[in-house]
Each structure stands twice: as structure tokens, then as C-alpha cells.
Amino acid sequence: MQTTLTLSASNLCIERSEKLLCDDLSFRVRAGEILHITGENGAGKSSILKVIAGILQPLSGDLDFSGEDISLYRDVLQAELLFLGHSTGVKNVLTVFENLQLYFPKATDTEINNALMAVNLEGYLVTEAHQLSAGQKKRIALAKLWLTDKKVWLLDEPFSALDTRGIKVLEYKLKEHVECGGLILLTTHQKPSSVLDVKELHLSL
Amino acid sequence: MTYLSFFKSELKLVIRRKQDIVNSLVFFLMIVTLFPLGVNPSSSFLEPAAGGIIWCSTTLAILMSVETMFKEDFHDGSLEQLVISGLYLPFLILLKLTVQWLAVLLPLLILSPLFSSMLFLPWSILSVLIFTLLLGSPALFLIGTIGAALTLSLRRGAVLMLLIILPFYLPVIIFATGAITAAQTGQDYMGQLAILAAISLAALALSPGMAAISIKASIN
Numbered sequence: 001m002q003t004t005l006t007l008s009a010s011n012l013c014i015e016r017s018e019k020l021l022c023d024d025l026s027f028r029v030r031a032g033e034i035l036h037i038t039g040e041n042g043a044g045k046s047s048i049l050k051v052i053a054g055i056l057q058p059l060s061g062d063l064d065f066s067g068e069d070i071s072l073y074r075d076v077l078q079a080e081l082l083f084l085g086h087s088t089g090v091k092n093v094l095t096v097f098e099n100l101q102l103y104f105p106k107a108t109d110t111e112i113n114n115a116l117m118a119v120n121l122e123g124y125l126v127t128e129a130h131q132l133s134a135g136q137k138k139r140i141a142l143a144k145l146w147l148t149d150k151k152v153w154l155l156d157e158p159f160s161a162l163d164t165r166g167i168k169v170l171e172y173k174l175k176e177h178v179e180c181g182g183l184i185l186l187t188t189h190q191k192p193s194s195v196l197d198v199k200e201l202h203l204s205l
Numbered sequence: 206m207t208y209l210s211f212f213k214s215e216l217k218l219v220i221r222r223k224q225d226i227v228n229s230l231v232f233f234l235m236i237v238t239l240f241p242l243g244v245n246p247s248s249s250f251l252e253p254a255a256g257g258i259i260w261c262s263t264t265l266a267i268l269m270s271v272e273t274m275f276k277e278d279f280h281d282g283s284l285e286q287l288v289i290s291g292l293y294l295p296f297l298i299l300l301k302l303t304v305q306w307l308a309v310l311l312p313l314l315i316l317s318p319l320f321s322s323m324l325f326l327p328w329s330i331l332s333v334l335i336f337t338l339l340l341g342s343p344a345l346f347l348i349g350t351i352g353a354a355l356t357l358s359l360r361r362g363a364v365l366m367l368l369i370i371l372p373f374y375l376p377v378i379i380f381a382t383g384a385i386t387a388a389q390t391g392q393d394y395m396g397q398l399a400i401l402a403a404i405s406l407a408a409l410a411l412s413p414g415m416a417a418i419s420i421k422a423s424i425n
Contacts (some may be wrong), residue, residue, distance in 0.1 A: 053289045056425055078291035087282025093221040094214060103286075179252035 002023045004066050005031035005151055005183060007052070007077070012061035014047050021047055025061070027201050031151070034174065034184045034196055039203030044185035046086060048203075049154045052185065065152075082150040084158060088141040092130035096121060099129055099140055104147045115146035118169060135161040142166075145173055153177065155186040171195045206290045211297060215304040224309050225273070229266040233313065236262035237320050245379060248325040255324035256385030259295040259334065260378055263313060270309050271349030272366060274301070275357050275420065284424055294420065295413035297348065302413075306346050314338060337381040340401040347408035348373045354419035377404055 008028035014021045029035045031045070037045045041091030050056040052063065054074035063070045065077045074081075090099050100112050107115075116122050119139040130135060138161045153174075159167050167190075172182055175195055192198050219226070240258050241251055251258075287297055314335060321331050352370035356362030374423040384397035 050285075053285075055285055055288055072422050074289070075291060078289055081289060081291070083285070083289050085285055087285065089282040089286040091214070091218065091281065091283060092277075093218060093219070098214065098217060101216040102210050105207050105213075153407055 004062075005181065006066055007152060007183060007185075009052070009065045010064070010188045011013050011061075012048075012051070013059040014044060014051055014056070015049055015059045016044065016047055016056075018146060020059075022203055025173075025203075028197070029183050029185060031181045031183050032178050034178055034186065034192075034198045035201055036198040037185065037187045037201045037203065038189075039187075043203040045203060046156050049083065049156050049185060049187065050085070053081060054078060055083075055085075077152065080151045081154065082148050082152070083154045083156075084141050084144070084168060085156050088137050090129050090137045090140045093128060095126050095128050096132075096140055100143060100147065100179060103144060107147050112143075115143040118146045118173070119143045120166065120169075135163070135166075138162065138164065142170065145170075145177070152181045153182060153183065153184045153186075157188055159188050159190050165185060206286070206292065207290060208296065208300065211287075211292070212304070214259070217404075219304050219308045221242075225270065226312065228315070229269045229309060230312055232269065233262045233266045234316075236265070237323060241324070252285050252325045252327075253386070253389065255321065255326040256334065256337075256382045256389075258324060259317075259320055259326075260341075260381050261373060263338065263342065264374060266313070267309060267342060267345045268349060270305060271346060271353050272363055274305060274350065274353050279357050279424070282354050284420065288421060288424060294417040298354075298416050298420070299413045302346055302350055306343060310338065310342055313331070327389075330385060330388050333385055333394060336398055337384050337401060340398055341377050341381045344377050344401070344405040344408045345374060347405070347412035350416045351412050353420060354416040354423065357420065357423035358425075372393060378400065380404075 006028060008026075010026045012025040013023055014025075025048075027035065037048060039045050047056060051058050054077070061071070063077075068076050070077050091102070094102070096116065097112060097181065100115065104112070113122065113125070116125065119134060119142050121139055121143065124132065124136070129140060132140070142158065158170060162170065171193055172195065174186075178184060237258060244250065275284060278287070288294060301422060317338070318331060321328075321334060326334065343371075348370050352366040355369060356366040359365065380397045380400045384394040384401070387394040387397060
């Protein structure tokens with residue numbers, strides 16, 4: 001299964017607020033690859049990720065995941081999907097621990113602890129999320145990467161609001177993930193460091 | 206995410222945000238106490254009006270709690286996560302709704318003896334009142350969910366939501382107060398209760414699916 005993991009789009013047209021964001025877009029990502037979607041603000045980087053995840057519907061075009069057509073129903077993909085959008089999905093009144101437990105009910109305390117250690121949030125286990133800064137909330141969401149066994153990661157600006165150390169740790173995690181047969185689509189304005197071997201997809205306005 | 210972990214975290218959220226529930230209960234209490242002061246505090250007026258007063262304030266309290274139901278999830282991005290979780294969205298909505306319903310209705314039911322004695326509603330009618338609340342309030346919640354989901358992405362959607370769902374609330378209120386009046390005049394009230402249950406069941410069948418479609422349209 002791992003060897004055949006591919007995600008491809010063909011002739012994708014995406015419209016947002018009656019403006020055509022991309023016309024006839026095609027790409028293909030295989031297991032072990034990172035696709036870096038670049039483009040100016042408003043070029044439609046986040047929209048592409050949302051379309052793939054199934055949050056937005058494309059105007060036309062086909063999506064294919066490991067040989068199965070997922071244009072209409074994303075079930076097969078969603079079973080293997082981790083999506084981190086602009087809004088973090090972190091609940092303010094829940095503690096950091098509870099926020100992660102919601103998404104990973106089977107994770108043990110040690111696993112959650114280790115994930116929080118990786119994103120430098122150890123010691124905030126029982127802090128309610130509204131007491132944390134924007135960057136720290138972002139890192140709660142990023143901690144999911146250390147807990148998940150999903151193969152397909154869609155990451156929207158994962159490096160924003162992170163400090164230099166956080167960026168470095170995250171880059172190594174992404175590298176480790178693709179080496180283990182995962183595939184990643186990410187958008188970011190920063191140039192990914194040489195640690196990561198990325199394919200580029202440029203969107204123009 | 207699993208259904209169970211979602212349900213647990215919804216329970217935690219309701220408990221952490223108990224202020225919201227206290228707010229709608231205080232609101233309810235205010236109507237029930239101000240009404241007699243404003244109109245007529247005598248038992249000859251209040252006894253026949255009690256069912257109507259309690260039902261109108263229940264409806265308003267439920268509207269308040271339903272209107273904000275998806276707002277926070279929408280803004281913090283957890284609604285997106287629900288949509289792409291691969292879990293069945295209508296069922297997730299139903300779980301969320303059940304938690305909200307319990308949180309609003311349980312305190313109301315516990316306080317209902319107090320309300321009914323404030324409004325001179327005889328003890329023998331109290332059981333009918335509780336039955337109408339139990340059978341009718343699910344319909345109010347379920348119909349309200351569709352409205353809340355439809356107006357989710359609008360900045361000032363509250364009034365629009367009221368316009369959309371209030372017409373559907375009227376039959377519930379009419380049959381609920383009808384059952385109480387019938388019981389007070391010694392008539393059979395099973396027919397009204399059966400219709401309330403029927404409306405709730407129909408709403409149960411339709412509303413989660415429609416709310417899920419509206420949510421998917423709203424998060425665009």
C-alpha cells in the first residue's frame with residue numbers, strides 16, 4: 001500500500017468569490033515527496049489545500065488518491081489525512097492535553113507528553129489554551145504531527161508564528177515523515193531549508 | 206478523532222462554559238418573574254396563562270443557546286476539522302445537540318416545580334408540563350440547528366436565523382400550550398403530546414442531515 005501512495009489532481013479549476021483562482025491545474029505527489037505550493041497572497045494556496053481536504057468544492061477537475069477517484073467523496077483520503085489550516089482548531093477552554101486527546105483518544109499520556117516536548121510545550125499540559133500565545137496555540141496543533149499515523153499531510157503555513165528552533169524541529173519532522181513513506185503538501189512563504197527536498201508548484205495571480 | 210472523544214470533549218466544553226447556561230436560565234427566570242409583575246399577579250390570571258408563559262420563555266432560552274452553537278467551532282477552525290475527520294457529520298451534529306439539550310433542559314426540568322408554583326400551576330398539571338417540555342424541546346433544538354448552521358458564516362445572522370426558524374417553532378408552541386390547557390380543563394391531552402413527539406421525530410430525521418449540508422456550504 002505504502003509504495004502506491006499517490007495523490008494527483010488533473011485539470012483542477014477553483015473559484016473563490018467569483019474569481020477564478022486556478023485554471024487547469026494538474027500535479028502529482030508520490031509517497032516520499034513534498035510538494036511546496038508557492039504564490040502571492042490571494043493566489044489560492046490555502047484554497048487548493050482546502051479543496052483537496054474536501055472543505056471546498058472545485059468547479060471542475062478530478063482528484064485521484066492511490067488509484068481511486070476521490071473527486072466526489074473524499075472518504076478514502078480522509079482516512080489517511082491530516083489537515084492543519086490557518087485556524088488551528090484548538091479549543092480555548094480545553095487544556096492543552098485535552099485538546100490533543102480529542103483528536104487522539106488512543107494516545108497514551110507518555111505519547112502526548114513526548115509530542116508536547118517536541119514542540120517545546122512541556123509544562124503546559126494542564127494550562128487552558130486561551131492562556132497561551134498565538135504561536136503556542138499553533139504549536140498545540142503542530143503537536144498532532146508527532147501523534148498521528150496518517151500518511152497524507154496538508155499543512156497551511158506550518159512555519160508561521162514559529163521561532164527558529166521550532167522551525168528546525170518541524171523541518172526534521174517533515175523530513176522524517178516523507179522518509180517513512182508519507183507525502184506532504186505545504187504552503188509557506190519562507191524558503192524551505194536545504195534539509196527538505198521539495199517539488200515546487202507555483203501559482204500566479 | 207472518534208465519536209466518543211468528540212462527545213467527551215463536548216461535555217467538557219459545556220461544563221467549562223457553564224456561564225452560558227446560567228445566562229439562559231437567568232433569562233428564563235426573569236421572564237417568569239417579570240410577567241406576573243407586569244400584567245397581573247393574581248392566580249385567576251396566571252393559572253391559565255402559566256403554560257404559555259413557561260413555553261415562551263423556554264423557546265427564547267433555547268433560541269439563545271442554539272444560536273451560538275457552532276459560532277466558536279466556526280471561528281477556531283474545529284468545524285473544518287470535523288468536516289474532514291472522515292466521521293459522519295450529521296451524527297457529530299446530533300451528539301453536539303444532545304449535549305446542548307441536556308445542558309439547557311435538565312436545569313429547566315429541575316426548576317420547573319419552582320416555576321409552576323410561582324405561576325399557580327397546580328401540581329397535577331406539572332407532569333403534563335414536563336411531558337410537553339421533554340417531547341417538544343428536541344424539536345426546537347433540532348429545527349434551531351438548521352437555522353444556526355445556515356446563518357453560520359454571516360456576521361449578523363441572528364435576526365435572519367429567527368426569521369427562518371420561528372415559523373417552524375409555532376406548531377410546537379401551539380400544541381405544547383394546547384396540551385397544558387387541555388389538561389387544565391380536564392380534557393384528553395394525549396393527542397397534542399403525540400403530535401409534539403411526531404414533530405420531534407420528523408425533525409430528528411431531517412435536521413442533522415440538513416444542518417450538515419448547510420455547514421459544509423458555510424465553511425466555504
